[in-house]
Each structure stands twice: as C-alpha cells, then as structure tokens.
Amino acid sequence: MKQVLRVAVVGGDAAGMSAASKAKRTAPEAEITVFEQGEIVSYAACGLPYLISGIVPDVHDLIARTPEEFARQGITVRLRTEVIEIEPRLHRILVQNPDGQTERIAYDKLILATGAGPAPLSIPGTQLPGVFALRTIPDAQSIQNHISQRKPRNAVIVGGGYIGLEMAETFHHLRMNVTVIQRSSRLMSRTFDPEMSQLIREHLESRGVTVLTDTEVRLFEGTDQLKTVITADGQALPTEIAIVGVGARPNVELAKNAGIEIGPTGAIKVDNALRTSATDVYAAGDCTETRHLVSNQLVYIPLGTTANKQGRFAGENAAGGHAIFRGVVGTAVCKIIELTAARTGLTEDEALRLGFAAESSQIEAAAWAHYYGDPPNIHVRLTYDARTRKLLGAQLIGSEQAAKRVDVVAAALHASMTVDEFAEIDMSYAPPYAPVWDPLLIAANVARGK
Amino acid sequence: MKQVLRVAVVGGDAAGMSAASKAKRTAPEAEITVFEQGEIVSYAACGLPYLISGIVPDVHDLIARTPEEFARQGITVRLRTEVIEIEPRLHRILVQNPDGQTERIAYDKLILATGAGPAPLSIPGTQLPGVFALRTIPDAQSIQNHISQRKPRNAVIVGGGYIGLEMAETFHHLRMNVTVIQRSSRLMSRTFDPEMSQLIREHLESRGVTVLTDTEVRLFEGTDQLKTVITADGQALPTEIAIVGVGARPNVELAKNAGIEIGPTGAIKVDNALRTSATDVYAAGDCTETRHLVSNQLVYIPLGTTANKQGRFAGENAAGGHAIFRGVVGTAVCKIIELTAARTGLTEDEALRLGFAAESSQIEAAAWAHYYGDPPNIHVRLTYDARTRKLLGAQLIGSEQAAKRVDVVAAALHASMTVDEFAEIDMSYAPPYAPVWDPLLIAANVARGK
Numbered sequence: 001m002k003q004v005l006r007v008a009v010v011g012g013d014a015a016g017m018s019a020a021s022k023a024k025r026t027a028p029e030a031e032i033t034v035f036e037q038g039e040i041v042s043y044a045a046c047g048l049p050y051l052i053s054g055i056v057p058d059v060h061d062l063i064a065r066t067p068e069e070f071a072r073q074g075i076t077v078r079l080r081t082e083v084i085e086i087e088p089r090l091h092r093i094l095v096q097n098p099d100g101q102t103e104r105i106a107y108d109k110l111i112l113a114t115g116a117g118p119a120p121l122s123i124p125g126t127q128l129p130g131v132f133a134l135r136t137i138p139d140a141q142s143i144q145n146h147i148s149q150r151k152p153r154n155a156v157i158v159g160g161g162y163i164g165l166e167m168a169e170t171f172h173h174l175r176m177n178v179t180v181i182q183r184s185s186r187l188m189s190r191t192f193d194p195e196m197s198q199l200i201r202e203h204l205e206s207r208g209v210t211v212l213t214d215t216e217v218r219l220f221e222g223t224d225q226l227k228t229v230i231t232a233d234g235q236a237l238p239t240e241i242a243i244v245g246v247g248a249r250p251n252v253e254l255a256k257n258a259g260i261e262i263g264p265t266g267a268i269k270v271d272n273a274l275r276t277s278a279t280d281v282y283a284a285g286d287c288t289e290t291r292h293l294v295s296n297q298l299v300y301i302p303l304g305t306t307a308n309k310q311g312r313f314a315g316e317n318a319a320g321g322h323a324i325f326r327g328v329v330g331t332a333v334c335k336i337i338e339l340t341a342a343r344t345g346l347t348e349d350e351a352l353r354l355g356f357a358a359e360s361s362q363i364e365a366a367a368w369a370h371y372y373g374d375p376p377n378i379h380v381r382l383t384y385d386a387r388t389r390k391l392l393g394a395q396l397i398g399s400e401q402a403a404k405r406v407d408v409v410a411a412a413l414h415a416s417m418t419v420d421e422f423a424e425i426d427m428s429y430a431p432p433y434a435p436v437w438d439p440l441l442i443a444a445n446v447a448r449g450k
Numbered sequence: 451m452k453q454v455l456r457v458a459v460v461g462g463d464a465a466g467m468s469a470a471s472k473a474k475r476t477a478p479e480a481e482i483t484v485f486e487q488g489e490i491v492s493y494a495a496c497g498l499p500y501l502i503s504g505i506v507p508d509v510h511d512l513i514a515r516t517p518e519e520f521a522r523q524g525i526t527v528r529l530r531t532e533v534i535e536i537e538p539r540l541h542r543i544l545v546q547n548p549d550g551q552t553e554r555i556a557y558d559k560l561i562l563a564t565g566a567g568p569a570p571l572s573i574p575g576t577q578l579p580g581v582f583a584l585r586t587i588p589d590a591q592s593i594q595n596h597i598s599q600r601k602p603r604n605a606v607i608v609g610g611g612y613i614g615l616e617m618a619e620t621f622h623h624l625r626m627n628v629t630v631i632q633r634s635s636r637l638m639s640r641t642f643d644p645e646m647s648q649l650i651r652e653h654l655e656s657r658g659v660t661v662l663t664d665t666e667v668r669l670f671e672g673t674d675q676l677k678t679v680i681t682a683d684g685q686a687l688p689t690e691i692a693i694v695g696v697g698a699r700p701n702v703e704l705a706k707n708a709g710i711e712i713g714p715t716g717a718i719k720v721d722n723a724l725r726t727s728a729t730d731v732y733a734a735g736d737c738t739e740t741r742h743l744v745s746n747q748l749v750y751i752p753l754g755t756t757a758n759k760q761g762r763f764a765g766e767n768a769a770g771g772h773a774i775f776r777g778v779v780g781t782a783v784c785k786i787i788e789l790t791a792a793r794t795g796l797t798e799d800e801a802l803r804l805g806f807a808a809e810s811s812q813i814e815a816a817a818w819a820h821y822y823g824d825p826p827n828i829h830v831r832l833t834y835d836a837r838t839r840k841l842l843g844a845q846l847i848g849s850e851q852a853a854k855r856v857d858v859v860a861a862a863l864h865a866s867m868t869v870d871e872f873a874e875i876d877m878s879y880a881p882p883y884a885p886v887w888d889p890l891l892i893a894a895n896v897a898r899g900k
Contacts, residue, residue: 061820305886306876326874409861415861429783433850438857
C-alpha cells in the first residue's frame with residue numbers, strides 16, 4: 001500500500017503558506033498541515049504601514065487567503081497551535097493545541113517558516129504603552145487603537161531603515177510631527193551610499209520630517225503612557241507614539257533546540273534546495289539566511305519576495321521536486337512620501353569592505369523625454385568593479401519610475417554582466433516612458449567612459 | 451607634422467550627431483564635419499506625433515541642439531548640403547552646397563548616417579494634398595498646416611504599426627473620427643502575437659477608433675484635396691486627412707553607388723565595429739542592418755535607441771576607439787491612447803518560423819499590490835524555447851508600468867537566460883510598485899511549471 005506523504009509546515013505567513021500551496025500542487029495526494037501559533041495566515045506584512053495610514057481601508061484586504069480557502073485546496077491550517085519541539089531523527093514534532101494540550105505529530109517532510117521578530121532595543125521604557133514594533137497584524141492593530149484613542153500629534157521613529165521610513169511616511173500622512181532618530185550618521189546606511197542617503201534625508205526634511213542622525217535613544221519616559229523620548233545627548237522629545245524599527249531577528253530557537261545548524265548570520269542555514277542540516281527538514285523565509293549572488297557571501301536579508309520564492313521552492317522540493325534557489329542580489333524598493341528609493345546588489349561602501357575595486361557612476365536624468373510633459377528626475381548610481389568591470393549594484397532614487405528600473409540591474413547582476421555589457425542593453429524607448437538614452441544607460445555610459 | 455584627423459558625417463539626425471559628438475569627445479583635436487541636406491539637425495523624430503497633438507507645444511522643443519551649439523563643441527554642421535557621391539578609394543566625397551555648386555572634400559574617416567524614408571504605397575492619389583507620411587519635421591509641419599487650415603473631422607491611418615497607432619492616438623486626441631486600415635489580419639502583426647494584437651485592437655475600438663484589418667487601400671480620391679479613401683473591397687471612407695505609415699526603407703543609394711555592400715535586409719551591412727565593406731567608412735542608424743541577438747539573424751529594425759547607440763559607437767571608432775556593437779534584441783514600446791504596448795525579443799510566431807520550439811506563457815496581473823489603491827493590470831506574454839528553455843521574448847500590454855518592465859526581459863535576453871533562471875530574479879517589491887510576485891515572475895512561474 002502506498003503511503004500518503006505527510007508534509008508539516010511551521011508558520012503560516014508568506015514562506016509557510018507558499019510552501020504549503022506549492023507542495024499541494026506538486027503532490028496533490030499529499031497531506032499538508034500548517035501549524036500557526038497566531039490567529040491569521042497568509043497576510044501581506046508589507047502592507048501594514050498602509051493599513052495604519054488608512055490607504056488600506058480594512059485589515060481583511062491584507063489577507064490573501066483564509067484558512068477555509070486553504071482547506072478547499074486540501075491544506076489543513078491549525079491556528080493557535082504552537083510547535084514547541086522538533087525531533088528530526090524521529091520525524092515528529094510536539095505541538096501545543098489551543099486548549100493547552102500537547103500532541104506529537106509525525107511528518108515525512110517538515111518545512112520551517114518561523115519568520116522573524118523585531119530586533120530588540122535594550123533601553124528602558126520599551127514596554128510603555130505608546131512604544132511599538134511593527135511586524136504583525138496585531139502590532140498594527142495596537143498602533144491603530146493607540147492612534148484613535150490618544151490622537152498623537154508627535155511621533156518618533158527609532159531606526160532609519162525600511163520600516164522606519166515607511167512609518168515616517170505613514171505618520172506624516174496622518175499629519176503628525178515626525179522625528180526619525182538614527183544611531184548611525186545617515187539614513188538607510190546599510191542599503192544606500194552616503195550620496196543617496198542624503199537625497200532621502202533632504203526629501204524627508206523638505207516635507208517637514210525631523211531627522212536626527214548620530215543620535216541614540218536612551219530612554220522612553222512616561223508613567224502610564226509614553227510622554228517623552230530622551231536621547232543619549234540629552235534631548236527630550238515630547239512624543240505620544242514611537243515606533244522601534246531597528247532590524248529583524250530570525251526566529252531560530254525551535255531549530256536551534258532541535259540541533260539544526262544555524263549559519264554565520266544567525267539564521268537557519270540552508271542549501272540551495274532549501275534543506276537544513278537535518279534530514280527531511282527544509283526552511284524558508286525570514287528565519288533563513290541565503291547567498292548573495294554578487295558577493296557570494298551568506299547574508300540575512302529578510303524580504304517578502306525572497307520568503308515567497310523560498311517557500312515555493314521548499315514546498316516543491318518537500319513534495320518531491322528539484323527546485324534550486326541560488327540566492328538573492330538584495331533588491332528592494334521603498335516609498336518615502338513622494339520619493340522612490342530602490343536598490344540592488346552591493347553599495348560602493350559594502351563592496352569596498354568586501355575587497356572589490358568598487359567605483360560608481362552617478363547621474364541625474366529625466367524619467368522620460370524632456371519635451372513630453374514635465375518629466376520628474378531619477379538619480380542613478382551604478383557601482384562596478386574597476387578591475388573586472390563587473391556590475392556590482394545600483395541605487396535609484398527619485399520618481400516612481402525608479403522602482404522597476406532597478407530590476408533591469410537585478411537581472412544583469414543575476415547574469416554577472418559587466419557594466420560595459422550593461423551599456424549595450426537594448427532598452428525600450430518612447431517619449432512618454434523614457435528618454436532615448438534611458439537614465440540607466442546614461443549612468444552606464446559614464447562608467448564606460450571611466 | 452602630425453596630421454589632423456578629418457571625420458566626415460553624412461546626415462545630421464540621431465545617428466549622425468551622436469557619431470559627431472562622440473568622435474569629438476574621443477579625439478578632441480579632430481576636425482568633424484556633418485553634412486545635412488535639410489535645415490535641421492539633432493531632433494527627436496519620435497516626438498513628432500506629440501508635436502502634432504499639441505502635447506509638445508513648439509517644434510524647437512524637439513531640437514536637442516542647434517548647429518551653433520555644435521559649433522561651440524568644435525563640430526562643423528553644413529546645412530542644406532547634400533552628399534551626392536562617395537569615392538571610398540580616394541577618401542573623398544562630392545557635395546552640393548546650398549548655392550548649387552559642387553565641391554570635393556577629403557576625409558580620413560567617413561560615417562554614413564543617411565537614415566530611412568517612408569516605404570512607398572504604390573496606389574494612386576498618394577500625392578494628393580491631405581495624404582502624408584511622417585518621418586521629418588517638415589512632414590509634421592505640413593500635417594499641422596493641413597489640420598489648421600482644413601480642420602479635418604475624419605482621419606484614415608494606413609498601416610497598423612508603431613507610427614500608425616501613435617498617429618491614431620494623435621488624431622483621437624484631436625477629436626477626429628479615426629479609422630486604421632491594416633492589410634494583414636491584425637494590428638502590430640510583425641511585433642506582437644495575435645493574442646496581444648487583439649488587446650490593442652480592443653483598446654482602440656473601446657475608444658471609438660475603427661479598425662479595418664484584412665483591408666487594402668486602393669485609391670486616395672479627390673480633385674485638389676483628399677476627399678475619400680477607397681478600399682480594395684469597395685468601401686468609400688470620407689476623409690480629410692490620411693497618414694501612410696507602412697514601414698521604413700533605408701536610404702542606401704549613396705552607399706550602393708559607391709560600391710559599399712548592402713546586406714540581405716536591404717540596409718547597409720556593417721560589422722560589430724560599425725565598419726562598412728569600404729575601408730574607413732562606417733555606418734550607423736536607420737540606414738544600417740544589425741544582428742538580432744536572440745535569433746542571430748541580420749535584421750532591419752530602425753529605432754532611435756539603436757541609432758543613438760550605433761552613432762555613438764561609430765563615432766568612437768572613427769576617432770580611434772574600439773567600441774563593439776553586438777546587436778539588438780528588438781525592444782520597443784508604444785503608447786496607444788491609454789494603453790502601453792511593449793515588446794522585446796522574438797514573438798512566438800516569429801520564433802516558430804525561425805525553427806525554435808517556441809512556447810508562451812501568458813498571464814494578466816495587477817501592476818502593484820491589489821490592496822494599495824486600485825492597481826491597473828498588465829498582460830505579460832513570455833516566449834521561450836521548450837527544448838533549450840531559453841527565453842526568446844516578451845510582450846507586455848496594459849498600464850504604463852509595462853513600459854520599463856520589458857527592459858528586465860531585454861537584459862535577460864542579452865544574457866541568454868533560460869526562463870527558469872529568469873523566474874529566480876530578485877525583483878523589487880513594495881506595495882505601491884509591485885505585487886510580491888511581480889507580473890514578470892508570475893509569467894515565468896507559469897512557464898516553469900510547463
């Protein structure tokens with residue numbers, strides 16, 4: 001008698017539900033069970049800032065599919081069910097059901113999609129009402145409740161990365177006075193070079209957002225509620241709401257306790273088939289590290305796109321497939337009020353630290369033909385290795401037309417193109433969409449001339 | 451004594467002026483002379499439809515630089531000066547000056563940028579006032595004069611390619627009743643597959659444009675002016691203005707008469723350094739053929755982007771450089787009223803004819819996250835070889851967000867990626883700019899599943 005394949009998935013967000021869906025499509029007869037400790041599966045975490053700003057009117061808009069919809073696909077979702085132990089050699093997990101009872105469940109293949117939590121900020125007062133992280137729908141709902149009850153006029157954002165600046169936009173949209181506090185000397189310091197960080201800062205300041213760099217928060221002050229944010233240099237900022245967005249930390253305890261190997265970045269180590277060090281155990285999404293295809297280093301870059309791809313591929317492989325996930329090039333884009341900031345590959349800073357002979361060409365050009373209406377501008381910075389001529393990365397900042405142009409560079413990075421080969425790419429042109437020399441090509445021509 | 455390098459350029463449009471500028475930058479001491487038979491150099495031909503529609507208010511907006519500006523760069527532009535003969539072995543040209551006098555001029559390097567003219571339509575009545583081609587500024591000005599004098603209410607476009615459909619948009623914008631007449635069974639038949647042609651047709655018809663396919667024009671009728679367009683199947687269309695846009699034909703007479711080799715496409719043959727068969731004679735732009743990097747065939751695809759690139763590279767090489775232009779992948783984009791139609795590589799039709807095992811995956815998806823405002827849709831058709839898995843081309847039709855996404859595929863085609871490698875590309879994602887699976891990736895995933 002043929003055994004039915006049993007696939008267990010730990011975590012019901014992007015990676016977990018992608019894995020479950022693809023496993024079911026790959027092996028329709030398989031028994032797929034997703035264990036989710038929360039109340040909701042399959043939601044768009046990246047939409048949370050827009051839920052708070054009201055651009056997304058209803059939390060249900062962010063939920064791609066309900067457990068009932070997954071059930072119709074033949075996938076069992078067990079909500080409020082926490083996996084508390086993995087026994088990889090015995091191919092079983094220990095779960096705690098909503099009623100508090102524990103249960104051992106056998107699997108043939110296990111997929112870990114435990115995600116990430118907010119990196120903690122070790123200062124007093126983070127537990128005060130009014131101080132929030134933003135990772136989950138309950139987080140967003142707490143922020144919404146706080147806003148509707150306290151009607152804050154002053155907001156502080158701790159951390160000038162993606163979440164911080166998206167929340168700066170949200171609070172600006174809600175007409176609060178916004179202050180962004182960044183420990184390092186500039187915004188987006190890990191993902192953009194100084195010249196580009198400066199453009200982001202100028203945009204925020206031009207819209208009335210206060211940016212404090214080289215500044216640390218020492219204390220969130222208040223009795224029953226947040227009242228003041230105190231900085232290390234002694235500033236006291238009256239504040240009714242604060243968001244802490246100082247990075248993500250992979251949820252690896254479950255894997256670690258099971259003896260599954262954790263990589264040098266602190267996230268779960270996987271091979272290019274998304275297999276962990278334990279037989280028949282896969283991992284995908286924000287709990288894993290991956291390879292950067294430009295630097296060839298292992299990196300921890302938790303993003304929804306990667307979580308979806310890894311989830312899909314892990315699900316395919318758990319169900320008997322042979323999908324390969326080679327890695328990422330670190331592509332990301334962020335809307336900051338009216339500015340679009342996109343990037344891929346390595347920054348010049350990062351590339352120099354890694355030993356590349358990194359140089360950059362930076363230009364500003366119109367997003368489309370200068371005579372067609374009034375085109376906005378895009379700043380393009382292309383980074384390449386002056387020895388090998390290999391393209392290393394790109395940063396595009398300006399109008400919304402920057403957002404998808406970065407993918408042209410991402411494709412070139414996947415293909416290990418030189419900047420000179422990049423300059424030859426036959427790009428689309430019509431006056432409403434591009435100048436005859438696309439801004440990307442103008443930057444490549446400057447690099448070619450060097 | 452060191453001789454000064456003398457570079458002569460025939461033709462002062464995109465390719466010619468790019469060549470002249472780059473030659474001057476490469477060899478600043480060189481003596482660069484451009485011979486232009488018309489009155490204007492360096493203008494944006496692709497902007498002409500928008501000049502006629504009034505979106506571009508003034509013809510001067512389309513002129514990138516004047517002869518005086520080139521003179522300040524050290525480039526001599528001789529207007530109303532026709533090159534009537536080339537003597538490659540003697541390294542000299544015969545020119546006719548504005549006063550009618552001829553003159554022999556010696557060169558060290560010659561760059562041919564003679565461009566293209568409209569392919570003729572061999573039917574009676576094409577010389578009637580009211581019947582126009584559109585290639586040059588004088589053409590556009592004649593159309594403008596005709597419109598302001600006759601205030602046409604009915605327009606006929608002969609030819610359903612790029613120029614035809616851009617002019618359909620222009621006349622629709624000017625509130626005329628527009629009829630597009632296409633000889634073959636569908637619009638854009640050489641650049642899009644039938645499924646995509648149909649989307650273009652539906653859009654035009656939804657905006658009130660009449661589309662007649664499988665229809666030939668037999669006669670332009672009228673006494674002193676165009677009054678009626680008569681089709682081969684006997685329809686009589688009252689019309690006060692008609693545009694004939696049935697293709698471009700390279701201007702090769704000068705080269706041919708000089709014994710310079712013409713390629714299989716009927717355009718001037720050049721190698722990948724833009725050299726013609728004659729020593730020290732280069733050619734660039736709409737008068738040349740080039741290699742299609744997907745099919746490896748010689749093709750004639752006259753576009754402004756290619757003209758600019760070839761001109762630049764020819765200028766660099768004429769001045770002693772070593773620039774290589776390997777070819778094109780046939781990328782183009784066109785705005786058709788509110789529709790964006792972009793394409794790159796081979797269509798499935800074309801690929802099958804060339805012997806590829808072509809298959810396509812076609813999807814329709816939102817341009818950005820479904821919960822962020824009200825995203826428009828994009829149709830994506832990816833064509834690939836089912837045997838080698840190599841990506842062969844893409845067609846994107848829908849909102850303006852299609853325009854630059856096609857360049858991601860163009861980059862992948864330059865890199866000879868498989869459709870499976872394409873599915874792995876780390877593309878940018880944020881709710882205002884893309885769904886977590888970009889439409890390109892959705893199409894690639896469908897292909898991957900086949």
